[in-house]
Amino acid sequence: MQKVKNFIKNELKGLFSPDEINSLTRLILEKEFSIPLADVLTCKFNHLSDAEMQRLSEIVGKLKNSEPIQYILGETDFFGLTFYLDDSVLIPRPETEELVQWIVDSVKNEPLKILDIGTGSGCIAVTLAKKLPFAEVHAWDISRDALGVARKNADKNGVHLFLAEKDILQESVSDEKFDIVVSNPPYVTEFEKGEMQENVLNFEPHLAMFVSDQNALVFYEKIADFALKNLNKGGKLFFEINREKGNQIEMLLQQRGFGNIERQKDISGNERMIKAERG
Numbered sequence: 001m002q003k004v005k006n007f008i009k010n011e012l013k014g015l016f017s018p019d020e021i022n023s024l025t026r027l028i029l030e031k032e033f034s035i036p037l038a039d040v041l042t043c044k045f046n047h048l049s050d051a052e053m054q055r056l057s058e059i060v061g062k063l064k065n066s067e068p069i070q071y072i073l074g075e076t077d078f079f080g081l082t083f084y085l086d087d088s089v090l091i092p093r094p095e096t097e098e099l100v101q102w103i104v105d106s107v108k109n110e111p112l113k114i115l116d117i118g119t120g121s122g123c124i125a126v127t128l129a130k131k132l133p134f135a136e137v138h139a140w141d142i143s144r145d146a147l148g149v150a151r152k153n154a155d156k157n158g159v160h161l162f163l164a165e166k167d168i169l170q171e172s173v174s175d176e177k178f179d180i181v182v183s184n185p186p187y188v189t190e191f192e193k194g195e196m197q198e199n200v201l202n203f204e205p206h207l208a209m210f211v212s213d214q215n216a217l218v219f220y221e222k223i224a225d226f227a228l229k230n231l232n233k234g235g236k237l238f239f240e241i242n243r244e245k246g247n248q249i250e251m252l253l254q255q256r257g258f259g260n261i262e263r264q265k266d267i268s269g270n271e272r273m274i275k276a277e278r279g
């Protein structure tokens with residue numbers, strides 16, 4: 001149905017590249033109108049109803065207003081799984097899939113306890129629970145709304161998470177001991193805000209993204225302190241990091257006595273994650 005595709009293309013041209021328009025068209029037709037991808041590609045689908053055309057105009061209007069497609073459709077894919085989303089949580093990023101892969105690759109096939117701090121949508125915790133069925137996965141967040149999203153995502157993907165509402169800046173010990181602590185904490189500085197795009201700045205939760213310039217590593221310090229007390233011996237800490245802060249984060253881990261510290265780049269070549277072991 002070339003007419004629908006042309007409508008989307010004409011409305012969005014200039015605002016998005018032709019490649020982006022193609023992938024947005026696919027996403028909208030597949031996810032919102034349940035049209036199989038093969039039919040989208042060959043234009044072999046029936047006309048959209050009036051109500052569907054109206055919904056399509058609404059979606060296109062939101063895109064023109066810079067709203068991310070993931071929030072408009074209320075879902076996104078992460079690590080081959082589907083996650084429900086709303087604007088109380090960050091949109092899961094491909095870099096974070098790489099962090100999850102690193103964790104999956106570094107564990108043995110045996111029971112273990114994992115804690116994800118600042119779980120947001122639950123993308124890390126749910127994926128780990130799915131890929132490591134022998135693991136018990138705990139997930140914390142300061143935001144009750146985010147925990148609601150994480151719970152829905154656990155249910156949607158058929159896994160169980162131990163969810164708790166906690167502020168890691170206040171939390172220093174836990175009754176539980178963990179084998180892995182992972183976090184993708186807020187790490188964008190106020191200074192870096194200026195370089196960010198409208199679709200991120202105007203729609204994603206600032207609580208999940210920003211830290212002050214003066215105290216940019218506060219979450220890394222607190223979580224490292226916490227991990228030192230609550231990781232089992234030999235347990236591992238994994239962080240997603242700001243690409244500008246690798247040296248400083250490695251140093252704060254060394255100072256606390258963590259060993260076997262490794263950093264890894266993401267697919268774009270930016271230093272994006274770090275792993276350390278409790279001695």
Ligand code: GLN
Pocket residue numbers: 089090091092093096118119120121122123124184185186208209
């Ligand atoms: N853990 C979630 C993610 O990786 C949320 C991270 C955050 O909100 N800072 O996407």
